[in-house]
Amino acid sequence: MRMTIRLMLLPILAPLLGCAGGDRVVPAGVPGGPFVRVLGIAQDAGVPHTACYGACCEAARSDPGRAHLVSCVALVVPRQDGHDTYLFDATPDLTEQLVMLRDVRRPPSGRTDRRPVSGIFLTHAHLGHYLGLAWLGFESIHARGVPVHATPRMAAFLRDNGPWSQLVSLQNIDLHELSDEVAVPLPGGVRVTAHRVPHRDEFSDTVAFRVAGPSRTILFMPDTEPWDRWSPRFDALLEGVDLLLVDGTFYSGDELPGRRVSSIGHPLMVDTIERLGPAVRDGTLRVEFIHLNHSNPALDPAGPQRAAVRGAGFDVAAEGRDYPL
Ligand SMILES: [Zn+2]
Ligand SMILES: [Zn+2]
Structure with a gap:
């Protein structure tokens, strides 16, 4: 393992009283209900x-606690006979991230789990967000029909381009096309809705996912343009959201020597803190940053930038952290 998995805020899985029938889901809103788990917080x-030999990455090589997997979260829905697990993005770290669900997924012992998740929701076709699909293919576990939810453009990209097309033809994955702003109902009363967001859309469009549970709603938005390139719809998107897991690629505009951060196209953490500060301070919204670039000084848990993020009432997401829904 590249990192130590720390489980924080793990919901106590209560006895499944009142459940009958092998397929029945735990009643909504009780302890032991659905939750979201962070499986990675790094940029793609x-x-x-x-090939980075700067201080940021050398520190992560010498101290595994400073290493981070690629941005990814899982939705976990307890059932009487196990758990349904859904990934949001399929990253190059998929192999390790599946192991981080082992306590809830209860894979078959002694053999390969060829249906290792109940489904995957993809945000877009940049390397950190879909390359992990390859690990479902013939050269790896030769998965059996893992449902993959993607926008029509993203689905067409996978269907029409090798090697991804082989995942479709061998039925390793089963593509389900998402409609913008139409909820996908899941077990446990959970609803997942894709919302288009502005981003560099070379091969696909890009979406954020609203994951609404019986008690709380989380918006997962790992990649987007800076806020000044958004229309006012961004504020509308936050309506009803309790926790925003948001693009924290760069902390500020001066962190990449010799390169203009503004030309790369992400909201700066300092700008997000300024923009969403009022909602965070009055307690209507919690915001945690995800998808941090290796250059981001807020990755250093002891650094002044992390202290500033926390001082403003925000936080950096952490692998293994669970959020009840
Ligand atoms: Zn990304
Ligand atoms: Zn991207």
């Missing part, structure tokens, strides 16, 4: 980053 290329 991870931490340590490919």
Whole structure:
């Protein structure tokens, strides 16, 4: 393992009183209900980053506690006979991220789990967000019909381009097309809704996912343009959201020497803190940053930038952290 998995805020799984029938879901809203677990917080290329020998990545090489898997969250829905698990994005760290669900997924012992998740929701076709699908293919576990939810453009990209097309033709994955702003109902009273967001859309469009449970709603938005390139719809998107897991690629505009951060196209953490500060301070919204670039100084848990994030009432997400829904 590249990192130590720390389970925080893990819901206590209560005895499943009142459940009958092998397929019945735990009643909504009780302890032991659905939750979201963070499986990775790094930008697409991870931490340590490919071929980076700067202080940020050397620190992560010498201290596994400073290493981070690529941005990903899982939805876990308890059932009487186990749990349904859904991934939001399929990252190059998929192999390790599946192990982080082992306590709830209860995989078959002694053999390969060829249906390792109940489904996957994809945000877009950039490397950190879909390359993990390859690990479902013939050269790996030769998965059996894992449902993959994607926008029509993203689904067409997978269907029409190798090697992804082989996952479809061999039925390793089963594509389900998402409609913008139409909820997908899941067990446990959970509803997942895709919302288009502005981003560099070379191969697919890009969405954020609203995950609404019986008690709380989480918006997962790992990649988007800076806020000044959004229309006012962003504020509407936050309506009813309790926790925003948001693009924290860069902390501020000066963190990449010799490169203009503004040209890469992400909201700066300092700008997000300014924009959403009032809602965070009055307690109507919690915001945690995800998808941090290896250069982001807020990755250092002892650094002044992390202290500033926390001081403003925000936080950096952490692998293994669970949020009850
Ligand atoms: Zn990304
Ligand atoms: Zn991207």
